[in-house]
Amino acid sequence: MQKLTLNGSKPTRFGFGEGLVTLGERYDNVVVLGGDITGSVMTSLFKEKFPDRFFSIGIAEQNATTIAAGLALSGKIPFFASYGAFCALRNADQLRISVCYNEANVKIGGGHAGISVGPDGATHQVLEEVAFLRTLPHMTMLVPCDYTETLKATIAMGEKNGPAYVRFGRSPVPLFTTADTPFEIGKAQVFREGNDVAIVACGAMVWEAMLAAEELAKRGIQARVINSPSIKPFDVQTITDAARECGAIVTAEEHQIHGGLGAATAEVVAKNAPAPIEFVGVKDSFGGSGEPEELMRLFGLTWKEIYASALKAMERRDKGSSGYRQVRDVEQYIGA
Amino acid sequence: MNFDFTTTTFDNRRHSADELAVIAKEIRQDIIKMLAIAKSGHSGGPLSSADIFAVLYFNGCMNYDSQNPAMPGRDRFILSAGHMCPVQYAALANAGFFPKEELATLRQYNTRLQGHPARDMGLPGIETSSGSLGQGISVAVGMAMSDKLLDKNNACVFALTGDGELQEGSVWEAAMAASNFGLDNFCWIIDNNDCQIDGRLRDVMNVYPIVDKCVSFGFDVVECNGHNFDELAAAFDAFKKNHAGNSGKPTAIIANTKMGRGVSFMEDSYKWHGMPPNSEQAVQALKDLA
Ligand SMILES: [Mg+2]
Numbered sequence: 001m002q003k004l005t006l007n008g009s010k011p012t013r014f015g016f017g018e019g020l021v022t023l024g025e026r027y028d029n030v031v032v033l034g035g036d037i038t039g040s041v042m043t044s045l046f047k048e049k050f051p052d053r054f055f056s057i058g059i060a061e062q063n064a065t066t067i068a069a070g071l072a073l074s075g076k077i078p079f080f081a082s083y084g085a086f087c088a089l090r091n092a093d094q095l096r097i098s099v100c101y102n103e104a105n106v107k108i109g110g111g112h113a114g115i116s117v118g119p120d121g122a123t124h125q126v127l128e129e130v131a132f133l134r135t136l137p138h139m140t141m142l143v144p145c146d147y148t149e150t151l152k153a154t155i156a157m158g159e160k161n162g163p164a165y166v167r168f169g170r171s172p173v174p175l176f177t178t179a180d181t182p183f184e185i186g187k188a189q190v191f192r193e194g195n196d197v198a199i200v201a202c203g204a205m206v207w208e209a210m211l212a213a214e215e216l217a218k219r220g221i222q223a224r225v226i227n228s229p230s231i232k233p234f235d236v237q238t239i240t241d242a243a244r245e246c247g248a249i250v251t252a253e254e255h256q257i258h259g260g261l262g263a264a265t266a267e268v269v270a271k272n273a274p275a276p277i278e279f280v281g282v283k284d285s286f287g288g289s290g291e292p293e294e295l296m297r298l299f300g301l302t303w304k305e306i307y308a309s310a311l312k313a314m315e316r317r318d319k320g321s322s323g324y325r326q327v328r329d330v331e332q333y334i335g336a
Numbered sequence: 337m338n339f340d341f342t343t344t345t346f347d348n349r350r351h352s353a354d355e356l357a358v359i360a361k362e363i364r365q366d367i368i369k370m371l372a373i374a375k376s377g378h379s380g381g382p383l384s385s386a387d388i389f390a391v392l393y394f395n396g397c398m399n400y401d402s403q404n405p406a407m408p409g410r411d412r413f414i415l416s417a418g419h420m421c422p423v424q425y426a427a428l429a430n431a432g433f434f435p436k437e438e439l440a441t442l443r444q445y446n447t448r449l450q451g452h453p454a455r456d457m458g459l460p461g462i463e464t465s466s467g468s469l470g471q472g473i474s475v476a477v478g479m480a481m482s483d484k485l486l487d488k489n490n491a492c493v494f495a496l497t498g499d500g501e502l503q504e505g506s507v508w509e510a511a512m513a514a515s516n517f518g519l520d521n522f523c524w525i526i527d528n529n530d531c532q533i534d535g536r537l538r539d540v541m542n543v544y545p546i547v548d549k550c551v552s553f554g555f556d557v558v559e560c561n562g563h564n565f566d567e568l569a570a571a572f573d574a575f576k577k578n579h580a581g582n583s584g585k586p587t588a589i590i591a592n593t594k595m596g597r598g599v600s601f602m603e604d605s606y607k608w609h610g611m612p613p614n615s616e617q618a619v620q621a622l623k624d625l626a
Contacts, residue, residue: 031486055481055517063509066471070478073455073464076486078478094506097468098475102455 004176004191004210010147012168012204016109017042019154020079024050030158031071033057033064035082040170041111043081065091065106069098072105077158081109084167088129099163100136107157108165113143114254115287115295116171116204125287131259133165134232140164140185141232143253143261145206146175149229152183160185167203169254171292174207188235194222197310198242198249202228202261205252205280211303216310223310234264236272243273248313250278252306254296257281276316278309308332339369339618341429341436348431349396353565359430360390360565364598364625366426366439372618374443377451379602380595380609381498382423384529384562388591389427391568392494392525397576399491402432405460409489412463412479416472416507417498417527418452419610425449428461470504473497473524477510480522480586492579496525500532502543508553511586515554518584523575524555526588527562531595531606546590555588562591599624 023030024046034056038044047054057064061082068078080087088095088110099106110129117125133141140157142165144150150168157164182189191206192213201209206227213223224246226238243249249269251262262279269275282299296302346359363386371377392398392413399411415424422442429436434448441447448459452467463479466472476495483491501507514522526546534540543549550557558574560567568591575587595609596602599621602613613621 029486053486055485057513058516060506060509060512062470062506063474063477063513066474066506066510067478067481067513069464069471070475070480071482071486072478073475074479074482074487076482093468094471094474097465098471101465 001190001193002178002181007175009172010175011170011172012144012147012150013042013111013170015144015147015150016081016154016166016168017045019151020046021049022155023158024053027077027158029075030077030079031055033068033078033080035059035061035064035080035087037082041081041083041109043079061086061091062094065094066098068106069102069104073102077105077107079107079109081111083112083124084110084126084129085112085124088126088133088165092132096136100138103138103162105161106163109154110165110167111170113167113169114203115282115299115301116169116173116254116292118171118292118295119289121289122286127256127282127287130167130231130255130261131263134264138163139232142185142229143167143202143231144229145203145227146173146177148175148177148179148181149183153229156183156185169204173204176207176210183229186230186233186235188226188228188230188238190224190238191227192223192225194224195245196221196223197314198224198226198246199252199306199310200226200228200239200242200249200261200265201252202231203254205254205301208301208303209252209306212306212310215303215307221310228261231261231264234268236268239265239268240272243269243275247275248310248317249275250280250306250309250313252280254301255281257283276313278313280305280309339373341366341369341439343436344430345432346394346430348394348398348400351395356390356395356565359394360387361625362430363389363423363426365622366429366436367422368599368613368618368621368625370422370426370439370442371612372615373440375612376443377422377612378419378610379612380531380606381417381420381527381529383597383599383602384593384595385420385423385496385527386597387563387565388496388525388527388568389423391565391572393427393431395569395572397572398494402460405433409491411492411494412476414464414472414476414493414495415453415466416476416495417469417501418467418472420498421453424453433460469501470506473507474510477514477519477522480514480519481517484519484521485517492521492523494523494525496527498532499526499528499530499537499543499546500540502526502546503541511550511553511555514586519586520579520583522586524586524588526590527593528590529593529595531609533606533609535606550588550590554585556583556585557588557590559590559592562593563597
């Protein structure tokens, strides 16, 4: 397995913008629709390079989504990007009917994901869209972990026929995968071997999971870290293997704990290999203004919560089902 | 009760007003039979727009090939008001896209004639799924952009919305874009029957004046009697002229119609918006239409 090391930090949205340019160079029928925040979601790179294939739709996400469906039904590969709050939820019905029911080859780039958006506050920090998108038939839903993986995910979804969505963030996040790190839609990758507990993470929480695993190793606990960028289709085999071989699971995502990666994992584990699961994510609340790192700390989205959750999940496993009431709250494991 | 369908089909060429009336009558009879067999579906809108469909599909207005429905460079028609699909299904069958006997399967399990148009069921001539109001017109704008701005071909895109549908805000996002991109290959048809499920438009949510709104959104507007074949034909001719002359403006045809047109007890009654006739009512309706 490749040894992953920190190589600075970079926003994932850069990977999306550069991926679009690569697709534009490869395919004449790739077109991009703008929603007025093209510099922010980096579609401006494509606009500069391919002005004839860029269309500004203005602040009208429902229209942009359905126009994209019309372009796709006419043989184009349209990308529309905005903030996830507006291009996954405001246009939810358009995604459901004109994109997914039509099986239209529409690609959506959803930026400003999670609370790491920072100062803009709750309206712009989308924390719910994964739950919606993974219930849509025909949809592919990707949450890559860093800049490099976002670049790969963007190109991969452009080259796969059918509706697809990629989730990315605003702020710089750790860069640690490389051109050689495998990426495939529908596949999760084991980023760190271990059989004591499994940590399933996506997005920026993958690096936090790696840090948690380092800390756990200091206590002699070998955690398996699984990067699961493909929320849908979901890698059932890798998750099932982890549940069978580790018997205790932690999920970590910058999203509501309801309906996202944690729920996808729980559905697989409950069906194939029941095991205790602890969920790290935003706990049924909206975000708020603040600095990105400050918010991640205050909302409990760091390696510490993953570390504590791993200890708790293992304790639940070891005490058996009768012992789960006796285990401590996650907070009590921090610093334990 | 005999609700069998005829095997009559019609050509897509210039027809006289009298000939178009015969075609529209056949479409309306098919609609009544379909709804009576299905015991479910919308009567009002399909009957109000049947004359529009007669001109659209059977007067050389739209370039299509019923034997090659995916023909590259074809003109497209999008039914944004998806609940009105019985009229489109009837028009497609009368144009030879599929056998007319299939009209009897409306709304049955696994039918290609779903309760609202379903592209994935593969009915020839259905370009997009629709039924969630306000979306089809945007899809049509996307197709018109593809034709005019990317493929740079001569194809036209027609989209029909209801009038109640104009209450969906995204309709006006689509209208804004059609004008913004100078889509003179785009023709928006509004079936203005002044009825929606709950009542008259003014009583539910006033959308009037429609003509002024379309003008201010940058359309060339043609208002016409949606039951007068000469006026309808002239309206589509005006659109074709705009397109041929590269006017840079989309066209809106506002067809003033009556809900339930042609059936005495349905005409101009919003109560028939979402209801099918029962067997006895269907027999009466077919008599009215004969
Ligand atoms: Mg109406």
